[in-house]
Amino acid sequence: MNKNLVTYSIIFLILISLFGFNFFLSLIGNLLLLVLLIPLLILSVLLISFNSLKSKVNTCSQCGTVTFGINNTCMNCGADLENENTNSTESLKKPSETTIEVKAEEVK
Numbered sequence: 001m002n003k004n005l006v007t008y009s010i011i012f013l014i015l016i017s018l019f020g021f022n023f024f025l026s027l028i029g030n031l032l033l034l035v036l037l038i039p040l041l042i043l044s045v046l047l048i049s050f051n052s053l054k055s056k057v058n059t060c061s062q063c064g065t066v067t068f069g070i071n072n073t074c075m076n077c078g079a080d081l082e083n084e085n086t087n088s089t090e091s092l093k094k095p096s097e098t099t100i101e102v103k104a105e106e107v108k
């Protein structure tokens with residue numbers, strides 16, 4: 001342990017004599033900034049991506065897998081998601097009306 005400390009301190013002193021103390025201070029400052037900023041950046045990117053993807057989330061009515069954005073077909077079973085999604089949202093909004101319509105058609 002003592003040997004390691006001595007060697008590290010010697011290396012540190014040599015480096016300070018070579019680069020100067022301000023260099024190390026700036027280096028440490030930059031490292032701290034990076035450590036603080038990277039999680040913030042990741043969080044902001046995640047939030048932005050989540051908000052942009054939230055509108056494009058498609059759930060497959062065939063198998064129930066959730067696919068994001070660009071693909072109009074299901075990743076798992078390859079079903080067409082755009083048509084199914086519009087159908088499912090309509091049926092979710094007005095389940096009673098659709099059933100009533102079906103019954104009325106049957107009566108006619």
Ligand SMILES: [Zn+2]
Pocket residue numbers: 060061062063064065074075076077078079
């Ligand atoms: Zn599917």
